[in-house]
Amino acid sequence: MKGNGSKIKRTPSNIIFNLIAYSIILVLTVFCIFPLVLIVSGSFTQNSVLIREGYRIWPSVFSVASYQELFKYPAGILKAYGSTIAITVIGTSIGLFVMSMTGYVLQRKDFFYRNRISFIIYFTTIFGGGMVPWYILLSKYLHLQNSYVARVLPLLMTPFLIILMRTFISSSCPVEIVESAKIDGAGDFKIFNSIVLPIIGPGLATVGLFLALAYWNEWYLTSLFITNRDMYSLQFYLYDMLNSARFAQEMGMYVGDRELPSESIKMAMVVVTTGPIIFLYPFVQKYFVAGIAIGSVKG
Amino acid sequence: MKKIVCLLLALALSIAVFAGCGGNDNSSSGNPPSNTSGGENSGTQVSESGVDISSKAKLVMWTPGTAPRDLQRISGKLNEMTQRDLNATLEWNMYVDVQKLNLLLTSGEHIDVIYAANYQNYAVYAAKDAFLPLDDLVPKVSPALQEYVSTEMWDATRVGGKVYMVPCMWEEWVPYGFLWREDLRKKYNLPEISDLESIEAYMQGIKDNEPDMQVTGEMVSTYGSLGSHFTTWEFLDRQYKWADFRVPYGLYIDYEDPTKVINWWETEEFRNDMKMFKRWADAGYWSRSALANTETKQNAFEAGKIACDLAFNAPSGYANLVSRVAASHPDWELGWQPHYRVKQLATPNHATQNGMAVPASAEYPERGIMLLEKLILDEEYYRTSQYGVLGEDYEISEDGYYVAVGEPSSAGFPREAGDLWSTRNEDFMLYPETTAKVLKELNDEFRTYTRPNIWTGFAEDTTPYQTEKAALANVITQYLPPIQAGLVSDVDAEIDNLLEKAKVAGLDKIREEYTKQWLAYVEEHGLAK
Numbered sequence: 125m126k127g128n129g130s131k132i133k134r135t136p137s138n139i140i141f142n143l144i145a146y147s148i149i150l151v152l153t154v155f156c157i158f159p160l161v162l163i164v165s166g167s168f169t170q171n172s173v174l175i176r177e178g179y180r181i182w183p184s185v186f187s188v189a190s191y192q193e194l195f196k197y198p199a200g201i202l203k204a205y206g207s208t209i210a211i212t213v214i215g216t217s218i219g220l221f222v223m224s225m226t227g228y229v230l231q232r233k234d235f236f237y238r239n240r241i242s243f244i245i246y247f248t249t250i251f252g253g254g255m256v257p258w259y260i261l262l263s264k265y266l267h268l269q270n271s272y273v274a275r276v277l278p279l280l281m282t283p284f285l286i287i288l289m290r291t292f293i294s295s296s297c298p299v300e301i302v303e304s305a306k307i308d309g310a311g312d313f314k315i316f317n318s319i320v321l322p323i324i325g326p327g328l329a330t331v332g333l334f335l336a337l338a339y340w341n342e343w344y345l346t347s348l349f350i351t352n353r354d355m356y357s358l359q360f361y362l363y364d365m366l367n368s369a370r371f372a373q374e375m376g377m378y379v380g381d382r383e384l385p386s387e388s389i390k391m392a393m394v395v396v397t398t399g400p401i402i403f404l405y406p407f408v409q410k411y412f413v414a415g416i417a418i419g420s421v422k423g
Numbered sequence: 424m425k426k427i428v429c430l431l432l433a434l435a436l437s438i439a440v441f442a443g444c445g446g447n448d449n450s451s452s453g454n455p456p457s458n459t460s461g462g463e464n465s466g467t468q469v470s471e472s473g474v475d476i477s478s479k480a481k482l483v484m485w486t487p488g489t490a491p492r493d494l495q496r497i498s499g500k501l502n503e504m505t506q507r508d509l510n511a512t513l514e515w516n517m518y519v520d521v522q523k524l525n526l527l528l529t530s531g532e533h534i535d536v537i538y539a540a541n542y543q544n545y546a547v548y549a550a551k552d553a554f555l556p557l558d559d560l561v562p563k564v565s566p567a568l569q570e571y572v573s574t575e576m577w578d579a580t581r582v583g584g585k586v587y588m589v590p591c592m593w594e595e596w597v598p599y600g601f602l603w604r605e606d607l608r609k610k611y612n613l614p615e616i617s618d619l620e621s622i623e624a625y626m627q628g629i630k631d632n633e634p635d636m637q638v639t640g641e642m643v644s645t646y647g648s649l650g651s652h653f654t655t656w657e658f659l660d661r662q663y664k665w666a667d668f669r670v671p672y673g674l675y676i677d678y679e680d681p682t683k684v685i686n687w688w689e690t691e692e693f694r695n696d697m698k699m700f701k702r703w704a705d706a707g708y709w710s711r712s713a714l715a716n717t718e719t720k721q722n723a724f725e726a727g728k729i730a731c732d733l734a735f736n737a738p739s740g741y742a743n744l745v746s747r748v749a750a751s752h753p754d755w756e757l758g759w760q761p762h763y764r765v766k767q768l769a770t771p772n773h774a775t776q777n778g779m780a781v782p783a784s785a786e787y788p789e790r791g792i793m794l795l796e797k798l799i800l801d802e803e804y805y806r807t808s809q810y811g812v813l814g815e816d817y818e819i820s821e822d823g824y825y826v827a828v829g830e831p832s833s834a835g836f837p838r839e840a841g842d843l844w845s846t847r848n849e850d851f852m853l854y855p856e857t858t859a860k861v862l863k864e865l866n867d868e869f870r871t872y873t874r875p876n877i878w879t880g881f882a883e884d885t886t887p888y889q890t891e892k893a894a895l896a897n898v899i900t901q902y903l904p905p906i907q908a909g910l911v912s913d914v915d916a917e918i919d920n921l922l923e924k925a926k927v928a929g930l931d932k933i934r935e936e937y938t939k940q941w942l943a944y945v946e947e948h949g950l951a952k
Contacts, residue, residue, distance in 0.1 A: 172725075172726050172727075172751075175718065175722050175723060175725075175726035175728060176726045176727065176728050196833060197492065197833070200492060255526070256526060256529050256530060259526045259530050260530045260531070263530060263532060264530065264531070264532070347519060347520065347523060348523060348526065351490070351516040351517070352495075353490055353492065353494070353495070363519070364489050364490075364519060365489070367489055367519055367520075387722070
């Protein structure tokens with residue numbers, strides 16, 4: 125990749141192309157960043173001003189009241205943070221481990237049932253037992269209510285990611301290398317550990333990012349299986365807070381004197397929940413790009 | 424190889440530890456109690472009504488809404504009481520969305536008592552036997568409860584002839600009404616709000632004198648499967664004695680004669696009302712982009728952005744607004760004219776609006792009913808479940824008002840935070856002072872002209888016209904709000920267009936079937952005059 129720029133001649137058409145490309149990307153970037161800026165500035169604006177004057181790029185009346193309000197009782201939000209970080213890390217590590225192993229085995233030509241098993245995995249992406257049986261399985265037979273396992277287990281073997289992994293391994297890890305390692309006397313685990321894993325780094329990063337995001341954004345499983353407030357995931361904590369009282373109010377019922385979260389608190393909450401995961405992108409991005417590129421050329 | 428084995432072993436162990444943490448956190452989660460032999464209680468315990476409670480039970484109760492921060496603490500307090508009185512532990516959970524409710528009821532999970540309501544498909548679940556019939560259970564287990572709920576209320580909850588819920592006996596009215604700023608009215612010398620002319624004069628006065636303010640903040644709102652409507656629609660409730668303004672498909676059911684079902688969209692009145700809205704829209708009482716407005720009217724009103732709300736919901740909402748505005752804008756004066764007052768007809772919420780049911784999957788239905796009796800008719804249970812712990816969460820003032828301990832925003836269990844709407848009992852109810860004044864006054868007024876709610880107990884069966892209904896909802900969402908908002912150039916032409924499109928979608932078939940079902944309901948409940 126290095127020095128590519130200097131080798132290409134700067135012809136006029138090239139410059140024009142670059143101009144157009146950069147300006148399009150610039151516009152798209154602004155489209156992406158603009159809402160984010162509005163949210164951040166909204167979270168630092170006084171609520172009444174926010175309603176009267178609307179969102180602005182720069183808060184007209186600066187205030188950190190919404191953050192103070194949010195962290196007045198930090199225990200709930202910190203617990204949600206803690207459990208979400210832990211589950212993201214643990215879930216992603218276990219998930220990567222089992223999915224890369226599955227992907228590796230499924231692409232081995234000497235594994236006789238690979239196509240059948242691949243089909244079974246693929247099949248579940250189209251046909252499933254449905255919501256209620258799935259819920260009954262997890263709650264009545266596996267007893268996963270109010271257990272962190274309920275937040276980890278269902279995402280561990282994602283069919284799409286397994287298929288992605290299988291394709292990636294088969295395209296980036298030639299059979300010859302595996303065979304030569306075998307001739308040299310390496311066992312299956314040795315081959316996987318010392319040869320396959322180092323090669324599929326970009327693949328791991330890609331799948332890992334998908335998985336980490338899935339765990340980080342997970343709220344649905346929490347809504348179904350967790351009733352203990354201390355075990356809420358961060359996103360569900362947010363969902364729960366934004367929903368409070370609205371539900372009853374829509375029904376036009378007398379709901380007592382509870383305060384609804386104000387607009388600026390909602391924004392502050394969004395900032396607080398998106399914050400950390402955004403920092404994951406820069407670290408993973410270089411692998412991510414490489415991963416997609418390798419897959420595209422050879423696959 | 425060894426390394427890998429070690430790694431796997433470590434992984435397996437960590438999973439086991441991990442699973443352990445989760446499980447132990449809440450050892451009582453969902454598992455049926457290991458044994459119910461009641462070895463510790465050698466003597467047979469019997470409740471007042473003669474129900475055997477010698478075996479230890481575990482009760483599970485679910486209510487809707489967001490769990491307050493201290494739900495576990497209050498649930499723990501109640502748990503102490505149920506252990507003392509009912510020989511049962513209590514687990515109190517809350518669900519946030521309706522889908523969860525569906526799963527809870529269809530998966531056969533252990534639940535003894537659950538919130539049930541018409542807007543949460545009470546009739547549908549009851550018809551599918553998701554709840555236990557209570558006709559024999561309640562008289563046997565709790566004569567007091569049987570006595571407390573009036574015969575009319577029991578009858579109104581019947582589905583297929585059987586009672587499936589213990590309805591709430593606390594009468595509640597939730598009318599819409601015109602909300603305005605009395606201080607601005609006085610400032611600009613506008614006529615007192617009473618009839619339509621005075622409301623128009625007020626709006627014009629604001630338009631002329633307050634250039635920075637919007638007159639109203641009306642917006643498009645979705646009414647479930649009915650499609651979207653512009654909120655001016657709710658304002659019309661003041662003019663008509665219809666069974667309910669939510670009667671769908673452009674039908675009008677006359678309150679005085681429920682057998683009279685009119686195609687309202689085809690009447691001259693409807694056209695005139697829509698022309699009135701067009702006049703208001705042309706006068707600029709709401710913005711040209713009102714159809715895209717997403718800001719709640721209440722927020723906008725409190726921020727001083729709008730000067731009135733054509734259809735502000737619920738007297739309690741008004742009571743809350745009054746107390747909040749008193750703190751944030753002491754110089755404001757508010758006025759609210761409930762639509763009920765204009766037409767001198769109030770209809771309380773239907774019996775099935777709030778209730779408690781015992782699911783078919785209950786393990787201890789008898790003790791579930793006993794718990795309900797306690798929650799409704801025992802002051803200690805009532806106050807704990809609704810208000811928390813005296814001294815920690817709330818105090819009672821000398822005049823008998825509810826006073827929250829600490830700031831409202833920091834409360835771990837605010838007033839009625841457990842959403843036990845269905846056990847409300849006026850005898851033990853505590854109001855905050857401002858709410859009490861406004862709410863009680865209004866409720867007392869409504870009581871003078873209240874009449875039974877005839878519409879919301881009706882459970883429509885949409886299966887015969889499922890497809891048509893979906894098609895019609897699309898048509899309504901697309902063509903009706905602009906008409907209701909007056910943001911069209913020719914009202915008559917647009918209404919003709921709407922009717923034509925609705926007919927293609929199957930309006931006639933829907934109306935025919937709906938009317939048939941409605942008349943059968945009228946017949947069954949003896950509503951015909």
